[in-house]
Structure formats: structure tokens, C-alpha cells
Amino acid sequence: MSHVDEGTLHALLDRELTPEEARAVEAHLEGCALCRAAMAEARGLVQETEVLITDLDEPETVAPSPRGRRRLLPRMRTMGVAATVLIAAGITYIALAPGGTPSAIPSESKTGNVGASRTDSLPAEETRKAVADTKPTPEHAGRAAPAARRDQTAESVAAPAAPAPTDELRAGARREAPVAQEAEADALADRAAAPGLDAPEAEPLASRAARVSLEVAVASLGGAIRLIDGMTPVRVDTVGAEDDRDPRSSGSTVRVVYQDSLDRPLILEQVRLMEQTRFTNQRADSTPLPQPAPVAAKAAARRLEIGRGDTVITRRPDGSTAVRWIDGGGFLLTLVGVDRDYLLRLIPRVH
Amino acid sequence: MTVSVAELFAQYHGSLVRMLTRRTGDRDRAEDLAQEVFARAVAAPPDNPRPWLFAVALNLVREDGRRDVRRGRRLQLLKAETPTTAPPADVVFERRERMATVRAALATLSERDREALLLKAEGFNYEEIAATLGLAKGAIGTTLARARRRLVEAVRAHGAEGRTHVAR
Numbered sequence: 424m425s426h427v428d429e430g431t432l433h434a435l436l437d438r439e440l441t442p443e444e445a446r447a448v449e450a451h452l453e454g455c456a457l458c459r460a461a462m463a464e465a466r467g468l469v470q471e472t473e474v475l476i477t478d479l480d481e482p483e484t485v486a487p488s489p490r491g492r493r494r495l496l497p498r499m500r501t502m503g504v505a506a507t508v509l510i511a512a513g514i515t516y517i518a519l520a521p522g523g524t525p526s527a528i529p530s531e532s533k534t535g536n537v538g539a540s541r542t543d544s545l546p547a548e549e550t551r552k553a554v555a556d557t558k559p560t561p562e563h564a565g566r567a568a569p570a571a572r573r574d575q576t577a578e579s580v581a582a583p584a585a586p587a588p589t590d591e592l593r594a595g596a597r598r599e600a601p602v603a604q605e606a607e608a609d610a611l612a613d614r615a616a617a618p619g620l621d622a623p624e625a626e627p628l629a630s631r632a633a634r635v636s637l638e639v640a641v642a643s644l645g646g647a648i649r650l651i652d653g654m655t656p657v658r659v660d661t662v663g664a665e666d667d668r669d670p671r672s673s674g675s676t677v678r679v680v681y682q683d684s685l686d687r688p689l690i691l692e693q694v695r696l697m698e699q700t701r702f703t704n705q706r707a708d709s710t711p712l713p714q715p716a717p718v719a720a721k722a723a724a725r726r727l728e729i730g731r732g733d734t735v736i737t738r739r740p741d742g743s744t745a746v747r748w749i750d751g752g753g754f755l756l757t758l759v760g761v762d763r764d765y766l767l768r769l770i771p772r773v774h
Numbered sequence: 775m776t777v778s779v780a781e782l783f784a785q786y787h788g789s790l791v792r793m794l795t796r797r798t799g800d801r802d803r804a805e806d807l808a809q810e811v812f813a814r815a816v817a818a819p820p821d822n823p824r825p826w827l828f829a830v831a832l833n834l835v836r837e838d839g840r841r842d843v844r845r846g847r848r849l850q851l852l853k854a855e856t857p858t859t860a861p862p863a864d865v866v867f868e869r870r871e872r873m874a875t876v877r878a879a880l881a882t883l884s885e886r887d888r889e890a891l892l893l894k895a896e897g898f899n900y901e902e903i904a905a906t907l908g909l910a911k912g913a914i915g916t917t918l919a920r921a922r923r924r925l926v927e928a929v930r931a932h933g934a935e936g937r938t939h940v941a942r
Contacts, residue, residue: 429923430916439900439915468922475929476895478869478876479796653789653896684897772788 427458432465477768635661643675649693652772654681690759779816789896807834825905879928887921
């Protein structure tokens with residue numbers, strides 16, 4: 424085999440080669456120092472680019488704002504836009520439905536889409552829904568109106584259960600055994616089970632983690648959940664780590680497992696702190712959340728204290744990093760992943 | 775299978791606005807463009823939504839860019855006349871400086887390379903990037919390799935330039 428071109432090396436790093444192609448390239452790399460050097464350089468470029476692209480994001484979103492107000496503004500704005508889009512879209516739909524086609528539609532997508540029958544009653548319905556979603560005052564969206572938030576969140580993560588065409592397409596293109604990736608995510612998820620601050624004696628909690636639907640996870644957190652904006656979870660677990668809880672926590676610990684753009688596992692673990700349960704329990708249909716067991720308080724007392732406004736970064740023995748903070752809605756959040764800078768950049772995207 | 779626009783919005787709006795903000799450097803403009811994209815999605819519900827939404831968005835950026843070329847040049851001239859301030863110590867300002875460097879580096883890339891990079895950063899696989907940009911899937915590895923190399927080299931060159939300037 425002649426030397427491997429740079430595009431193929433990048434495709435290998437991006438997991439876009441078929442298993443046969445990947446094996447052939449890897450076999451060549453074993454015997455070719457030149458290509459190994461090129462591979463190392465390509466790996467550096469991939470990693471560096473990933474960081475550079477996130478440098479394009481707004482600086483004020485680097486650190487989480489525990490005061491909440493600044494963080495809520497973009498959300499309020501987004502929700503407003505959601506309503507506007509759907510109302511405007513309804514009007515556009517009425518205006519264009521008889522056969523008008525917008526100019527910027529890519530040519531390959533034009534055919535077969537415009538006349539799709541499923542739009543019959545769509546605009547009015549969607550508009551109502553979007554308007555309903557904007558009702559809760561954003562300042563209290565996470566607690567005073569958990570029902571509305573639950574609807575919204577449940578909808579945003581419906582994808583893994585019913586994969587969109589793109590997901591199917593992606594699954595087909597990747598050709599990597601998804602089982603292997605999931606196993607990797609599992610491994611890190613298990614390591615992440617003791618969230619953020621390492622208790623050396625913490626045992627693996629795999630047996631106590633249960634995969635659940637998003638609705639169940641939302642319910643176990645008292646009607647709201649935190650997710651990473653723009654990312655689709657691989658799966659959601661509840662963790663029965665009784666002795667691992669913060670003494671102020673209530674309800675379950677929920678672990679949302681993602682993959683970053685390099686398919687490395689990324690865990691968002693969350694639990695709601697007790698003061699927030701006052702709000703959730705005001706709702707007639709919410710079940711009273713269990714009080715933390717004494718053992719939980721004892722175990723948690725050994726741990727480093729974390730308060731609102733703190734961001735605690737911990738390097739874990741396995742080389743991963745855990746970032747832990749409490750958000751404006753009373754969620755104790757732990758983000759575990761491989762790349763520390765990337766985790767810090769993700770914080771403002773957790774809503 | 776088609777999904778409702780509300781679902782598309784919930785799933786892709788954040789990612790789309792982020793990509794558009796990175797592309798245009800203007801959050802407000804990104805929001806406006808995203809709004810237009812979803813309005814068009816209602817008018818013509820896409821079968822393969824993610825590539826479709828991002829392709830429409832990038833087309834709008836290009837159309838918008840052509841309109842703004844003259845205005846943009848004038849603004850750049852005005853910007854160049856603004857007196858430069860001492861290097862700020864504050865982290866936020868450092869970040870802003872870094873953002874400007876990366877933005878300038880990104881601007882040196884070809885449109886295709888730039889778009890491929892931004893789509894990859896949104897988690898697109900090669901097939902989706904190819905579908906969005908109207909390229910052959912086999913060309914994406916090479917495109918990304920070139921784009922990554924140029925971006926990193928442009929940032930490094932800018933950094934070296936900055937150091938030289940400070941040293942004088």
C-alpha cells in the first residue's frame with residue numbers, strides 16, 4: 424500500500440472509514456513511520472480545530488452565572504423566537520402552500536417535499552404549542568412551572584427513541600459497531616457514577632444504574648431536567664447511589680449520557696437540591712420527594728462542600744475531568760468528560 | 775419520515791444558531807437567519823431535515839453576505855481607524871481577542887472549507903456534510919483535512935504576528 428493521504432487519515436480519526444478501510448490504513452501505519460507522523464499531526468489538527476471553533480463562541484458564556492439572570496435572557500429570547508417563528512411560519516405556510524417555493528432551498532431537497540400531506544393542520548397546532556411554551560416566566564421556568572418545562576424538554580429529546588432520518592443516515596455512514604461506542608460510554612458513565620468529587624472508596628455503581636425514559640427521569644427530578652443545548656443524549660439513567668448524594672439533595676440522581684463530536688463519552692449528572700423541592704411540591708400532582716437517608720448525609724459530609732456560584736473542577740484518577748456546579752434552578756450538576764476546556768465551554772449550554 | 779417543525783425547532787434551533795453565530799460573528803443576525811430557515815421549513819417540510827436546515831441557513835448567509843459586501847468594507851475601514859488599546863488583562867478580553875483571531879483565521883478559508891468545519895463542529899458526519907454542501911462524500915476527508923490545517927496555520931501565523939508586534 425502506498426502512503427496514506429491526509430484526507431484518509433482525517434476520515435480515520437473522524438471514524439468515517441469502513442472497518443476494512445480502517446484496518447488497511449492501520450496495518451500500513453504500523454509499518455510506516457512517515458504515515459504515523461502524519462497521523463499524529465492530523466490528530467493534533469483535529470483536536471486543535473475543535474478547540475478553536477469553540478473559541479468563536481461568546482466570551483461571556485465561558486463561566487456559568489449563578490445569578491441566573493444573564494443566563495435566562497438568551498433562553499427567554501429563544502423562546503420568544505420559537506413562538507415568532509412558528510406564528511410567522513404559519514403565515515408563510517398559508518402564503519406559500521399553493522406551490523410557492525422559497526429561493527434558498529437546496530435543489531436536491533425541493534422535490535417531494537413541498538406538497539407533503541402531513542402539513543394539513545400543522546401551523547395552527549404548532550403555533551399554539553409554541554405560545555404555550557413561552558408562558559412560564561423564564562425566571563422561574565425551572566421550578567414554578569415544571570409542567571411546561573417537562574413538555575418542552577421531553578419533546579427536545581424524543582429523538583433517541585424515534586430516530587430522525589438523519590440519525591439513521593448517520594448510523595449507516597459510521598459503520599463503527601455502535602455497541603463498542605456504547606460500551607465506552609458505559610465505562611465512563613460507571614466511572615462517573617460518583618459525581619465530580621471523588622470519594623476514593625466509592626464502588627462502581629453500574630448495577631444500580633437503570634436506563635430510563637426521559638419522562639421518568641424528569642419525574643424523578645421533580646418535573647424538570649437539565650440537558651446540553653444542541654446535543655442529543657445517547658441515553659438517560661437514574662442512579663441509585665444513595666450514599667453518594669449531597670445532603671441537600673432530594674429525589675434521584677439522573678445521568679444523561681452524550682457523545683462529544685469526537686464520539687467520546689460525556690456525562691451530565693444531576694440532582695435537585697432540597698430547597699427546590701418546596702417549589703415542586705406546591706404542584707398538586709407531584710409526589711412528595713423522599714428525604715435523604717442519614718447515610719447519605721454522612722457520606723456527603725466527607726465530601727468537599729460546594730455552594731452556589733462555585734465551579735469545582737476535579738481531575739479524576741482515570742484521566743477524565745469532572746466539573747461540578749449548582750445552577751440557578753437548584754440543580755447540582757456534574758459534567759464528566761475527557762477534555763477539560765471543552766467541559767467548561769459546555770457549562771453555559773446546560774439548561 | 776417527516777417530523778413536525780416544532781420537533782425540528784426543539785432539536786436543531788440551538789445548534790443552528792450556534793453554527794450561524796460562529797459563521798457570521800453576529801448572534802442577532804444568526805437568530806434572524808435561523809428564524810427564516812424554520813419559516814421555510816414550514817413552507818416546505820424537509821425529508822432529511824438536518825442537512826436541509828443547515829443548507830438553507832448557509833445559502834442565506836451567502837446571499838446576505840453578497841448584499842453586505844459593500845457595507846462590510848466600509849465598516850472594516852472604520853474599524854481599522856479605531857485606535858488600538860493596550861492588551862487587556864481581563865480574561866473576557868483575552869477571550870475576545872482569541873475569538874477575533876480565530877474569526878480572522880476562519881475568514882481566510884474558502885467558503886466550502888469553512889462551512890465543512892462548522893458543520894463538523896455541529897456533529898455532522900461526512901454523509902451529512904456532503905448532503906448539506908452538495909459535495910461527494912469521498913471529498914469530505916480531504917476538505918476537512920485542508921480546512922483544519924489552514925485554520926490552525928492561520929491562527930498560529932496570527933499569533934506569531936502578534937508576538938512580533940509586541941516585541942517591537
